[in-house]
Amino acid sequence: MAGFILRRVLLLVPMLLGASLVIFLMLRLGPSDPAMDYLRLSKVPPTPQALEDARMMLGLDRPILTQYLDWLGRAVRLDFGTSYATQRPVLPDLLHFLPATLQLAGVALALTIGLSVPLGIWAARYRERWPDHLVRLIAFIGVSMPNFWLGFLLVLLFSVHLGWLPAMGRGGLAHLVMPALAISFMSLAINARLLRASMLEAAGQPHVRYARLRGLPERRVERAHVLRNAWLPVITAMGMHVGEMIGGTLIIESIFGWPGVGRYAVSAILNRDYPVIQCFTLAMVAIFMLCNLVVDIVYALADPRIRLSAEGVE
Secondary structure, three states: HHHHHHHHHHHHHHHHOOOOOHHHHHHHHHOOOHHHHHHHHHOOOHHHHHHHHHHHHHHHOOOOHHHHHHHHHHOOOOOOOOOOOOOOOOHHHHHHHHHHHHHHHHHHHHHHHHHHHHHHHHHHHOOOOHHHHHHHHHHHHHHHHHHHHEEEEHHHHHHHHHHOOOOOOOOOOOHHHHHHHHHHHHHHHHHHHHHHHHHHHHOOHHHHHHHOOOOOOHEEEEEEHHHHHHHHHHHHHHHHHHHHHHHHHHHHHHHHOOOOOOHHHHHHHHHHHHHHHHHHHHHHHHHHHHHHHHHHHHHHHHHHHHHHHHHHOO
């Protein structure tokens, strides 16, 4: 198992390098001039001399490869530069907003697991009956409705009309309900439908039929033979959903006034604050890769065939 984990960790290094190169080139080769944006955010008149001085200060007068290697060398030391807008180091500001985003994403993940699992089991247990149809309707709505639109609808219903929940800000549990639900709704809908399909497929396997022939109670068959095998596709999907939830905070935090990384990044994108955008994008890529690494490890623990196959054992 240690060798399996080590190989997965080593694979992250070239993937992060490739992602960092793509992020850097996309921003540097875009239509906007970073020197002009720097002067605009610094409130300095963009005279020819000021533009030349800004390009020299930002290193834009050097070859693009040299610029990338210099940025990469500083990024390895966790130095992502200084924000054009605030003139403060980027990483400390990002870490300041990160706990709020992790709190929101954590509650959204808990909602996804806590609601999708019973809904999926309920739909599979009552296949082609009204509970199944209800869960399928929820899944259809979940995958069809963008999270930002759901956020607006939640604010309209629970804040404007009913007055039950606060519309904006960060505070107690009441402030978390609507943004967490808006982020998690699509993921829990997909997971519920996926778990239902996996359970129905696992229920038709020979070992499940044999367990029933042995006279085992139906709940024990469902728990020990059906659900245990149906978990595997859901585990894979959860790795994707965690990254999507953290990325989904980009819009949801702006709608609900949640003081997290997503709102900070949206402000940087609107201002074309390149150091912040680069740091945020690379951090999101790293988080997404780590989520997939955790999924690979959990999957290998849940299904030894995956681990043995990776180790070359027939």
